[in-house]
Structure formats: C-alpha cells, structure tokens
Amino acid sequence: MATISTHPPPPPPQTTPPHPHPPTSKSSNIRDKARHQNLTNPPQINNFSAKYVPFGADPDTSTESYSLDEIVYRSQSGGLLDVQHDLSALKAFPGSYWRALFDSRVGKRTWPYGSGVWSKKEWVLPDISSDDIVSAFEGNTNLFWAERFGKQFLGMNDLWVKHCGISHTGSFKDLGMTVLVSQVNRLRKMNKPVVGVGCASTGDTSAALSAYCASAGIPSIVFLPANKISIAQLVQPIANGAFVLSIDTDFDGCMKLIREVTSELPIYLANSLNSLRLEGQKTAAIEILQQFDWEVPEWVIIPGGNLGNVYAFYKGFHMCKELGLVDKIPRLVCAQAANANPLYLYYKSEWDEFKAVKANSTFASAIQIGDPVSIDRAVYALKNSNGIVEEATEEELMDAMAMADSTGMFICPHTGVALTALMKLRKSGVIGSTDRTVVVSTAHGLKFTQSKIDYHSNNIKEMACSYANPPVSVAADFGSVMDVLKKYLSKTPKY
Numbered sequence: 210m211a212t213i214s215t216h217p218p219p220p221p222p223q224t225t226p227p228h229p230h231p232p233t234s235k236s237s238n239i240r241d242k243a244r245h246q247n248l249t250n251p252p253q254i255n256n257f258s259a260k261y262v263p264f265g266a267d268p269d270t271s272t273e274s275y276s277l278d279e280i281v282y283r284s285q286s287g288g289l290l291d292v293q294h295d296l297s298a299l300k301a302f303p304g305s306y307w308r309a310l311f312d313s314r315v316g317k318r319t320w321p322y323g324s325g326v327w328s329k330k331e332w333v334l335p336d337i338s339s340d341d342i343v344s345a346f347e348g349n350t351n352l353f354w355a356e357r358f359g360k361q362f363l364g365m366n367d368l369w370v371k372h373c374g375i376s377h378t379g380s381f382k383d384l385g386m387t388v389l390v391s392q393v394n395r396l397r398k399m400n401k402p403v404v405g406v407g408c409a410s411t412g413d414t415s416a417a418l419s420a421y422c423a424s425a426g427i428p429s430i431v432f433l434p435a436n437k438i439s440i441a442q443l444v445q446p447i448a449n450g451a452f453v454l455s456i457d458t459d460f461d462g463c464m465k466l467i468r469e470v471t472s473e474l475p476i477y478l479a480n481s482l483n484s485l486r487l488e489g490q491k492t493a494a495i496e497i498l499q500q501f502d503w504e505v506p507e508w509v510i511i512p513g514g515n516l517g518n519v520y521a522f523y524k525g526f527h528m529c530k531e532l533g534l535v536d537k538i539p540r541l542v543c544a545q546a547a548n549a550n551p552l553y554l555y556y557k558s559e560w561d562e563f564k565a566v567k568a569n570s571t572f573a574s575a576i577q578i579g580d581p582v583s584i585d586r587a588v589y590a591l592k593n594s595n596g597i598v599e600e601a602t603e604e605e606l607m608d609a610m611a612m613a614d615s616t617g618m619f620i621c622p623h624t625g626v627a628l629t630a631l632m633k634l635r636k637s638g639v640i641g642s643t644d645r646t647v648v649v650s651t652a653h654g655l656k657f658t659q660s661k662i663d664y665h666s667n668n669i670k671e672m673a674c675s676y677a678n679p680p681v682s683v684a685a686d687f688g689s690v691m692d693v694l695k696k697y698l699s700k701t702p703k704y
Contacts, residue, residue, distance in 0.1 A: 243320040243339050256298045257335035261484065264289035264586060277334070278396065280403070282471075282482055289585060290484045294332065296531060304533025308503055311495065315349065325349040325496055326387050326489045332528060333388060333488045341395040343425040344387050345377035348492060352500040352647070358616040358628075363635050367645040369506070373493055374621060378420045378445060379653035380413035381518070384493055385486030390421040392485055393477050397427065405430055405452075407471060408479040409463035411514070411575045412442030413652055418479050419449035430476060432456055432463040438574055441656040459568060461580045481517030482582045490518055494525025497647055498535060506539050506645040510631055512623040513543040513552055513598075514576025516587035522649070523590030539647075541596040543587060544630035546571040546606065549579055552587060556598035560588065572622040572660045573606055575652060597639070601629035604672050607664050611676035614661070619654035 261275040262268075263284035275281050277292070284290055299307075314328035321327035321339050325348015330337075351372045359368035373381030389406070396403050405428035408414050415431040422429035429451040433443065437459065446453050456463055464480065471478040481487065498505065509526075513519055519541065526538040545553045549568035555561075568579035581587070590596065601609070609632065610625035620628075627648045634640040654661070667674045683693050 239318055239320040240340070257295065257331050258298065259292050259294045259335060259488075261290045262293045264291040264484075265589065268293075277336070277392065277485070278399065278401070280396070280401065280477065282478055289482070289583070291586075292484050292488050294335075294528075299331070299532055304529075304535075307532060308534050311499060315499065318346075324387065326384055326492045329492050329495055332495075333492065334392065334485075337391060337395055341398060342387075342391045343394055343421050344391070345383065345420070345424065347376050347383040347387055348496060350375050350493075350496070352497065353618070355613070355616070355618065355648075358613055358618065361616065362612055363632065364642050365635065365644075365646065367643060368631075369645070369647045370618065370620070370624070370650050371493065371497055371647050372650045374650055374653040374656075378413070378416040379656055380417055381490065381493065381649075381651045382413045382417035383421075385481070385489040385517075385521075386414075386417035386421045386479070388489035389477075389479055389483060389485045390418070390425055390427065393427060394425050396477075402475040403477050404428065404475045405477070406479050407467055407476040408432070409460060409467040410438075410446075411460045411577060412438040412445075412656070413575055414480065415451065415453070416442060416445035416449075419446035419451035422451070423449040428452065430454070432467050434459050434463055437570075437577070439656055439659060441658070442574075460578050461565075461568065464580075464582070480582065481515050487517050487521040487524065487586075490521035491525035491528070493649070494522045495529060498526070498529055501645075503535055504645075505535050505537050506647050508542060508640055508644055508646040509539045509649065510542040510544055510627045510646065511649045512573065512576055512627045512651055513545050513587065514549065514573075514578040514581065514623075516543070516552060516581040516583040518649075518651070519543045520583055520586035520590045523594055527593075538594055541591060541594040542627075542630055542634065543591060543596065543598045544627040545598065545600050546573045546576055546626055547600045547602045549573075549577045550600045551579055551581065552584065553598045553600045555584075555588070556591070560592075563588075571606075572603060572657070573601075573626050575621075575623055576626065597634065599630035599633055601626040605629040607660070607669070607672065608675055610661070611664060611674075611678075614654070615676060615678070620650055621652040621654050621657050622660060623652060624648065624650040 263273055311328055314322040317323045321342045321344050324344045324346045327344055353370040353372055355368045355370050359365035376383040393406055406422055407430035408418050409432040419429045431446045431451045431453045433455050435455045435457050511519055529535045530538050548571040551566045555563045565580035568577045571577050606622055606625035606629050609628040610620055610622055613620050663669050664674050665677045665679050667677050683689050
C-alpha cells in the first residue's frame, strides 16, 4: 500500500502553477491569469523533455528519435513510434512529490491544471506552452462503485467502473485528443505545414477530434464507415463543423484511406497510430490510482478495438511504478467482441502468429476493428502485466449491458464486452471474490439508445433478450391500472 508523505514537497518544477494572484482586471479569464502568474512568478528551470522513439527499440542500441514538433507517425523501418520521457529528470523528484502534486491539482480551475490530463502535464507534454493547450477540462471522471451489480451477479464487494465516457464528448477519446489537438495548435503557431486534422473513426474519435478542433478553430476531416455507427455518434462531428466523408467501407478501409491521404496532403493524422493520443489516454490509469488513494487494484479490464488504450493504461500504471508512486501494477484484461476478435485469437494461439480478421457487425461498434493498428503495443502491455484476453458474443455483451443498467448504471455496449469478460473470469475463478477490480467504461450509454431500445423491445433477431424490460400497455382506467400494478407488486421481492 502506497503512503503519502506528510512533509511539504520540494520546490516545484517548471510548469507547476504558483499560488494564485488576483486577476489583472475584471475581464481577465483563467488563461490570462495563468499568463500573469508565469510573468510575475517565473517557473524554475528544469530539463523535463519527451521525444518520439521507435516502439520496442533497444534504448542501448537505437539512435533513432524525433522531436515532438516533427510530423512523423512511423519509424524508419515502418514500425510504430512511442513517446519516451526523460525518466532520469522526472526521478529527480520522489514519488511522494508527484503524488502530492497531482492530488493538489484535482478539482481546481487553474489553467490548464484543472484538466485530468493536464494536471499531469510534466508526464504528458512537458514542453508545450499553456497558451497552446486546447482543453475542456476533460478527465477527472467518476469511479463508480458497482456495489449492487458486484454482489448480485458476481459475489464481489470491490468492483468499480471507471466511467471515462462521462467526459466532454461522452467518450474516453477526449483524453487523447486534448493532447493531439494542443500539439497541432502549437505546430500551426510555429508555421508548420498543417492545414487541418483528419481521422478514420467508428464514432467516438471523430466526436472528440471535431469538438477540440472546433474549440481551437482548426479544420477537422472525418472518414466514417457508412451505416456502421450510431446516429448519436454521427451527429457529433457534423454539429461541430467537421468535414465528414461517409465512405462505403468498414473502419479498416477508412483507416487505409486516411493514412494514404495524410501522406500526400498536409493533414495531421489523429488516429491512435499517432502516439501522442496515448499520452493523454494513459492519464486515466494514473487517475484510477489517485481515486484509490494510490492503492493498486488487482485487475483492470479494458474493451479493445484498435488496442491503443490497452497500452495507454499499461504505460500510465508503469510510469507510476517506475517513478515510485506505487510499488506494483494491476493485471490487465483486454475484452474483445467475438465478431471482431483478432487479439483474442492471437492470445489463444499463445502468441504464435497474428492474423487480421474481417470484422463482422457488432453492437460494440467502436471496437469493430479486424486489423488493429496498435497490436504490437497491446501484446507488449499484456505480456508485461501478466494480462489476459477474453471475448464476448453479441448476446453476452447485450445481456451484460442490460444487467448493469438494471443495477443503476447506463453503460455502452463496449462496457458490456468488458463486463462479460469479468463474468467469465469470475466464473472460472481467475478473478477472486475479494479482488479489487476496475472495469473501464469507454463511452456514454446515451450514444447507444437504439440498441437498448431494440433489446428491451425483444426486437433483435435470434437473441433471447433475457433481461428485457419492455413497457406494459394498459387501458386508461383505474381498474386496469390497479390490476397491472397488483400483478407486478406480487412478483416484487419483499425487503
């Protein structure tokens, strides 16, 4: 169990906000106040830095690296890149210091540290000016104690759901997009050749990208697979003014096209192939530790599609261990829909050979991906966290969503996939009844109301909809209403 030092932290490093000063005028805003504070209390000099390096390269032999101000997505060999922080500089401050610093920023409105992402700025983009940051004060999302669901369906008393979908655009993608769009904002001010930002999306990425670009006045371009996302997800980029292309293909086809386009035009690629996104997403892992007062849960279960999030959570937990905030990391579980399960098949083959699959339609539309970009990152994270991969059929994930909703939650189908994985691992005894477990919920349930309506209307072909709760039609007279209510109450458990 981690302990927090009662001694005051050492002098703050650069980018730590000084004590608040009165606003320079009644019209000053929080960004103006941040500028004024930095002018009147110049931050101490430090050497925090980060750079791109080839993912998985041996740090002792590889000399390839790039500034974060370069527009680069792949290494010279064509492999993935990773953002590497100067850990020696960060280690100059003890873990107790970082815990106290991060905790001191929670819930504040000081720019930009009120954000759950930018409250960890030194670990995210240490060099960016606060003036260049584009933030909706994302993060700081609810860690929901799933008391009734855990007890009723799993015999667990320490089950939690990290509601990352309770964010600006209703998705965890906000965490990564604030970082990426902030860096694009910086690049444009440096007169780098960036005319806009583009992404392929199954819904949530486009919502986050379009919102943050709209806030910064940066054009956004979105490639969506036609007729494969919910109306609620489609309307978000349209409402935020994105240039939306509805393309007659699936996500993998959209991804292929956006990569080709961004290699020819000065459009910045916003998909998780771009490792900047993962720097924001990793802060959700740090946030979980904060919310448990720096105690480490045994398990964290994450829905997996393009698989960047699996590595992002691993990276956040690992940085906390490496820098002395905690002394271990959780075991990770990646949960996939059975209709789009290339990682699960790879895992079941004992990592023998990865084969992309043709993703079939799934209610968990955001993870309907057959050729995930971050496969290597996810495998690395799972191997280094003694992780597990599970899958959920369509009926399993929809039942799990309905079961969760019936206990007070209102989750997305992707969270239903993660809960199915939990139920399977609990049934097999892999996860114990007292194991502290966190299920990551990636999007807001309100984006998926049609699938919920179809389920509770028993309107899904070849699905029993075992937990459906349809409305009861009744005549508009007192006797009929009383008859229906008495019948219902006779079946209601007595407490």
